[in-house]
Amino acid sequence: MDHAFWHSRWQNQQIGFHLDQANPLLVSHFHHLALTAGQCIFVPLCGKSLDIPWLLDQGLQVVGIELSPLAVKALFQELALTPEVEEMGAITCYRAGPLTVFNGDFFALSQTQLKQAQVGQIDAAYDRAALVALPADMRPRYSQHLTALTAHAKQLLVSFDYDQSLQAGPPFSVDSQAVQQLYGKDFKLSLLADVPLAGGLKGKCPAQEQVWLLQALS
Numbered sequence: 001m002d003h004a005f006w007h008s009r010w011q012n013q014q015i016g017f018h019l020d021q022a023n024p025l026l027v028s029h030f031h032h033l034a035l036t037a038g039q040c041i042f043v044p045l046c047g048k049s050l051d052i053p054w055l056l057d058q059g060l061q062v063v064g065i066e067l068s069p070l071a072v073k074a075l076f077q078e079l080a081l082t083p084e085v086e087e088m089g090a091i092t093c094y095r096a097g098p099l100t101v102f103n104g105d106f107f108a109l110s111q112t113q114l115k116q117a118q119v120g121q122i123d124a125a126y127d128r129a130a131l132v133a134l135p136a137d138m139r140p141r142y143s144q145h146l147t148a149l150t151a152h153a154k155q156l157l158v159s160f161d162y163d164q165s166l167q168a169g170p171p172f173s174v175d176s177q178a179v180q181q182l183y184g185k186d187f188k189l190s191l192l193a194d195v196p197l198a199g200g201l202k203g204k205c206p207a208q209e210q211v212w213l214l215q216a217l218s
C-alpha cells in the first residue's frame with residue numbers, strides 16, 4: 001500500500017479498522033507484557049486508536065507513529081490534549097505529557113528523532129493492524145525496522161490468519177509461518193490466543209485473530 005492509499009482512506013474517512021473501544025485482545029493479553037507504570041510502549045502505525053488512551057490509563061508513556069496528519073490531529077483532539085508540535089525533518093512530533101506521536105513515514109523514523117523527542121528506553125511494542133496493513137514485500141523491512149527502533153523490546157502482536165484467495169487485503173493474512181519467518185530469528189514467539197473473528201473478515205470470509213507475545217532471544 002502506498003502513502004496515497006492511506007491518505008485517501010483518512011481523507012474519505014474510510015477507516016473501518018478504527019474500533020470505538022480499546023481492542024478487547026489488548027485488554028485481555030496486556031498483562032503478558034509485564035509492564036509497570038512509567039514504562040514506555042511503542043505503537044507503530046497507530047492511527048487514532050483508542051488503544052492509546054487505554055495504554056495511557058495504565059500509567060504508561062506511549063510513543064506512536066502515524067502517516068496521516070488527519071489521524072494524528074484527530075487523536076489529540078479526541079483526547080482533549082493540546083500537543084506541542086516540533087518539526088524534525090520529514091517527521092513532525094506531537095507531544096502532550098506522556099503521549100508522543102510522530103507524524104510521518106514509519107520507515108523514516110530513526111533513533112535521532114526518538115532522541116530529539118526525548119524518548120528514552122522503549123520497553124515494549126504493541127502492533128495491532130500495522131504488520132497486517134502492509135503487503136508481503138514490505139513486511140520484512142517493517143519487522144526489521146521495528147525490532148531495531150525498539151532495541152528488541154518485547155512485543156504484543158495481533159494478526160490475522162485467513163485464506164488470502166477469498167479476500168484481498170488490507171488487512172492481509174499473516175499466518176503463524178509468516179510471523180515465524182519475520183520474527184523467529186530474534187524472538188521467542190508464544191501464541192497467546194487464536195480466536196475466530198466475529199462475523200468473519202469484512203463479513204465475507206472466516207478468519208482467525210491471533211495474539212502473539214514476542215520476547216527477545218538472548
Ligand SMILES: C[S@@+](CC[C@H](N)C(=O)[O-])C[C@H]1O[C@@H](n2cnc3c(N)ncnc32)[C@H](O)[C@@H]1O
Pocket residue numbers: 006007017018019044045046047048049065066067068071104105106107128129130133
Ligand atoms: C489499518 S490502520 C491501523 C491503525 C491502528 N493501529 C488501529 O488499530 O486503529 C493502518 C494505519 O497505518 C498508517 N500507515 C500506513 N503506512 C504507514 C507508514 N509507512 N508510516 C506510518 N503510518 C502508516 C495508516 O495511515 C493507518 O492509519
